[in-house]
Amino acid sequence: MNKETVLKAEDVAKTYHPGNVSVEAVQGISLSIEEGEHVSIVGPSGCGKSTLLYLLGALITPTSGRVIINGIPTENLKDRDLTGLRRKSIGFVFQQFNLIPTLTARANLGIATRLRGMAAGDEICRYLQLVGLEDKMDRRPNELSVGEQQRVSIARALVCNPAVILADEPTGSLDSKTSRGIMELLTKLNRENGRTLIIVTHNKKIAGMAGRVLHMLDGKIKG
Amino acid sequence: MISLAISNLQRRKVRSAICILAVALGITLLLVLVGLCSGVISESSRRVVRIGADIIVQPAGSSYFLGLRSGNLPVAYAGKIEEIDGVAGVSPLMTWTTTINNVIHVIYGIDLESFDRIGAGLSLKKGRYWTNDNEVMVDERLAKATGYKVGDEVTFLARPFTICGIYRAGIGSRVSMPLPALQDLLKQKDKASLFFIKCASRDENVVSTVAEEIAGRYPGLRPTEVAAYAEALQGNIDYLDEFIGTIISAALIISFLVILLALYTTILERTREIGILRAIGATRSYIMRSIVLESVILCAMGVLVGYLLSFLSTRWILFAHPLLTIETSTGWIVIAGGLGILGGVLGALYPALRASFLDPIEALRYE
Ligand SMILES: Nc1ncnc2c1ncn2[C@@H]1O[C@H](COP(=O)(O)OP(=O)(O)OP(=O)(O)O)[C@@H](O)[C@H]1O
Ligand SMILES: [Mg+2]
Numbered sequence: 284m285n286k287e288t289v290l291k292a293e294d295v296a297k298t299y300h301p302g303n304v305s306v307e308a309v310q311g312i313s314l315s316i317e318e319g320e321h322v323s324i325v326g327p328s329g330c331g332k333s334t335l336l337y338l339l340g341a342l343i344t345p346t347s348g349r350v351i352i353n354g355i356p357t358e359n360l361k362d363r364d365l366t367g368l369r370r371k372s373i374g375f376v377f378q379q380f381n382l383i384p385t386l387t388a389r390a391n392l393g394i395a396t397r398l399r400g401m402a403a404g405d406e407i408c409r410y411l412q413l414v415g416l417e418d419k420m421d422r423r424p425n426e427l428s429v430g431e432q433q434r435v436s437i438a439r440a441l442v443c444n445p446a447v448i449l450a451d452e453p454t455g456s457l458d459s460k461t462s463r464g465i466m467e468l469l470t471k472l473n474r475e476n477g478r479t480l481i482i483v484t485h486n487k488k489i490a491g492m493a494g495r496v497l498h499m500l501d502g503k504i505k506g
Numbered sequence: 507m508i509s510l511a512i513s514n515l516q517r518r519k520v521r522s523a524i525c526i527l528a529v530a531l532g533i534t535l536l537l538v539l540v541g542l543c544s545g546v547i548s549e550s551s552r553r554v555v556r557i558g559a560d561i562i563v564q565p566a567g568s569s570y571f572l573g574l575r576s577g578n579l580p581v582a583y584a585g586k587i588e589e590i591d592g593v594a595g596v597s598p599l600m601t602w603t604t605t606i607n608n609v610i611h612v613i614y615g616i617d618l619e620s621f622d623r624i625g626a627g628l629s630l631k632k633g634r635y636w637t638n639d640n641e642v643m644v645d646e647r648l649a650k651a652t653g654y655k656v657g658d659e660v661t662f663l664a665r666p667f668t669i670c671g672i673y674r675a676g677i678g679s680r681v682s683m684p685l686p687a688l689q690d691l692l693k694q695k696d697k698a699s700l701f702f703i704k705c706a707s708r709d710e711n712v713v714s715t716v717a718e719e720i721a722g723r724y725p726g727l728r729p730t731e732v733a734a735y736a737e738a739l740q741g742n743i744d745y746l747d748e749f750i751g752t753i754i755s756a757a758l759i760i761s762f763l764v765i766l767l768a769l770y771t772t773i774l775e776r777t778r779e780i781g782i783l784r785a786i787g788a789t790r791s792y793i794m795r796s797i798v799l800e801s802v803i804l805c806a807m808g809v810l811v812g813y814l815l816s817f818l819s820t821r822w823i824l825f826a827h828p829l830l831t832i833e834t835s836t837g838w839i840v841i842a843g844g845l846g847i848l849g850g851v852l853g854a855l856y857p858a859l860r861a862s863f864l865d866p867i868e869a870l871r872y873e
Binding site (some may be wrong): 337340343362363365366369370375377380381382383384385386390394395397399400439443 | 507513762779787859870
């Protein structure tokens with residue numbers, strides 16, 4: 284069966300310039316990810332996993348090389364078109380669960396759906412239920428535990444029904460029971476709904492659930 | 507977007523409140539000062555217009571502010587002007603500006619008999635008209651503001667006078683006295699400051715023909731048709747436009763600066779959230795619009811509070827100074843509101859632009 288390539292990186296590199304040093308966080312990576320794939324990215328801290336994920340999701344522009352999302356090269360897109368493409372195709376779960384502190388869990392999901400023009404009151408409840416927060420929907424982030432905040436941010440990534448889910452250590456701050464629940468949810472979306480799943484993780488067990496594991500070291504992929 | 511903007515404004519309540527108050531103060535400043543300016547000018551021109559004359563004749567080159575000059579117009583002209591076709595009556599008037607109890611007043615020296623012929627005259631409310639040169643009359647508004655009663659004594663131009671009567675406010679000056687008495691006081695016997703002229707008909711053509719005739723015969727005189735007086739008076743105040751322009755700019759700049767500063771600090775402390783919004787799919791223009799929206803909400807509230815403050819301070823000023831008039835027109839209310847919001851939108855542009863160009867990931871790394 285010939286599957287579509289949803290994400291493609293062509294020799295992408297990213298160099299940061301903090302102060303007057305330069306950090307080559309990602310150094311010439313090429314890879315293709317097909318529709319419905321489940322990929323894990325593992326590697327030591329600081330090897331460039333998050334950076335690679337941001338590059339794949341077009342949240343940052345590569346210093347060189349290019350990223351192609353759903354067959355569309357992203358390097359020359361205008362902000363509005365690029366944002367539109369990301370909205371349509373990609374759901375992010377960040378390493379630090381980035382919620383808007385003034386808004387309740389429900390409203391945090393609401394912004395994401397409204398940005399996509401979805402009227403999704405029921406969907407919001409359903410996804411907050413899926414991550415086990417049905418009784419905490421109207422709490423603000425500072426009234427939630429760290430793990431609960433992480434679950435809200437997962438629900439926010441899922442509620443828009445993205446074709447590709449990019450998750451940066453989604454279970455990093457969860458206990459093993461909750462983290463198993465989240466992984467079951469993600470793998471179910473992958474297997475049953477054909478969502479493409481890319482997960483950065485330190486957890487060997489979680490990495491092992493993927494169809495393909497990318498090992499990163501010093502900004503490059505090893506084997 | 508609105509709920510996001512409102513939740514952001516609620517986060518820093520003191521800052522939002524200060525913004526609202528500052529915008530409100532700008533609006534109040536504008537409405538009260540402009541209202542005071544146009545109120546005082548139009549009230550004083552209305553009082554001249556209501557005298558009922560059709561033409562005012564002054565020496566050429568005089569100010570339309572009556573009372574800035576005493577008399578250098580020989581009263582004898584009156585008889586000659588009366589002979590002109592279409593003239594029904596002429597009344598000489600002497601004006602003088604002085605202070606009574608530290609308040610500036612324009613005093614009219616009136617020839618009652620001819621004054622009655624050129625208009626409705628002074629309509630008596632209490633007491634009687636003067637019978638000698640030591641008596642003066644005041645209008646009801648001054649009487650009410652100061653508590654003057656018939657029989658009281660007032661001192662001005664270093665002389666005591668007795669108030670013999672009180673007339674209806676809204677016509678002429680607030681203090682009137684016999685023409686000969688004022689001429690005497692100013693040592694200007696047989697002189698007047700101006701003539702009020704009543705024409706045989708109110709018809710525009712008749713009035714302007716008479717005015718032209720006067721100007722033609724006596725080049726030293728300048729006739730002004732009363733219908734055009736109010737406008738001429740406003741045009742006479744050289745710095746009025748500049749003054750109003752300055753107040754407008756002040757109101758605009760207050761809104762602009764306060765919003766600029768407030769939103770700028772807001773953006774600095776919200777860098778991270780802006781990154782989140784960008785990362786979950788907000789376009790640059792969405793970020794811009796949401797920040798401008800915040801400013802519009804702030805300014806709109808400021809404008810409303812400003813309307814309330816203007817209303818209260820107008821009441822207060824009129825209570826403390828009953829002789830002042832403040833006229834706030836709908837036009838100016840709309841302009842003031844528009845300026846408050848315009849200033850806010852302009853002030854929001856730079857912070858909004860900056861926010862929209864934040865790199866989402868850089869923003870997310872902010873701690
Ligand atoms: N915005 C940035 N500015 C400067 N340097 C950065 C920036 N982001 C990342 N880096 C550097 O780039 C390298 C790769 O960072 P990255 O966050 O991708 O690592 P990581 O593999 O996700 O690490 P971890 O497992 O700890 O999350 C690190 O050396 C990091 O210090
Ligand atoms: Mg990372």
